[in-house]
Amino acid sequence: MGEIVIERLTKHFGQTRVIPGISLSIAQGEFCVFVGPSGCGKSTLLRLIAGLETATSGTIRIDGRDVxxxxxxxxxxxxxFQSYALYPHMTVRENIAFALRTAKRPEAEIREKVAEAARMLQLDPYLDRRPAALSGGQRQRVAIGRAVVRHPAAFLFDEPLSNLDAALRSDMRLEIARLHRDLGATMVYVTHDQIEAMTLADRIVVLNGGRIMQAGSPRELYDRPANTFVAQFIGSPRMNLIPQAALGLGPAGAAQVGLRPEDLRIAPAGPLTGRVDALEYHGADLSVFVDCGAGGRVNLRAPGMLDLAPGATVALAFDQDRAHFFDADGNRL
Ligand SMILES: Nc1ncnc2c1ncn2[C@@H]1O[C@H](COP(=O)(O)OP(=O)(O)O)[C@@H](O)[C@H]1O
Ligand SMILES: [Mg+2]
Incomplete structure (x- = not known):
């Protein structure tokens, strides 16, 4: 249960073509993450799958059924949703049971499913509280509980963690990953946060302007980005793109050379040299920004204990097999 097949799906709002055309199959049990910059159409695509928006053309099938x-x-x-959309006047128990009550399910079944969801989401101690008396993370767990009791074929999440602070977000990430393991259900998850995408996804779909730029496992996207958009969207800090002419390296047709900050190192000599113009100390590591003239401003990750001052002249080296090459259109060579 939970296979979603999207074929030539489009969505226009008046003259605005938000989704010019998407085809995508999401396998049963897959954790599929849509990621991309704000306004790229992630929510629209998710809402089309949910049925909260009507498609302009194309089809969506769930388990073979045209929906x-x-x-x-x-x-x-x-x-x-990101905004938990809980009923403020209802207790946690009533909120979680709401969809089952509306569907007039038997009382015993409601009790059992609410108990199961509460256990899974560690909400037992809060069942008689109202949402106002819960933290942000607890409220989001209640929102997830409301979805869990319906035993859906697939869960759709729209930036569910965006309202939480950093520490809670990383706890909730682990919880959602565990929930996916426990339920084995298909999950389609929208985020603009590439760390959430990398840590949760079986497969990441990178969107830009309502189009799929690349779909693949986190490793595939990181190791072999199909274009400069994906190259710079996945990975933090983002990949450096250096004009090919500044390095004189790469296959015919190469216009830009992509080097991740972690693949560059300060060395006695190297193909790039420049002046350190800024440093950001993160503790375990140090972000070094080097002005390499025609090579541009290059960011590299150095060990935190490195003793370096702005203004120093440094040479940068890298292993050639870590370099990514892109043509003038930004496509991988
Ligand atoms: N109901 C609507 N009417 C007109 N334009 C819309 C509507 N909903 C979304 N859009 C536009 O569609 C684009 C994609 O929006 P959205 O899917 O919400 O992006 P994302 O979730 O990736 O930030 C945006 O440019 C947005 O302004
Ligand atoms: Mg959105």
């Missing part, structure tokens, strides 16, 4: 024209409730999907 393109069906109402959200008839698609056996559950959606979790």
């Amino acid at each position: 393109t024209a069906l109402e959200p409730y008839d698609r056996s999907l559950s959606m979790v």
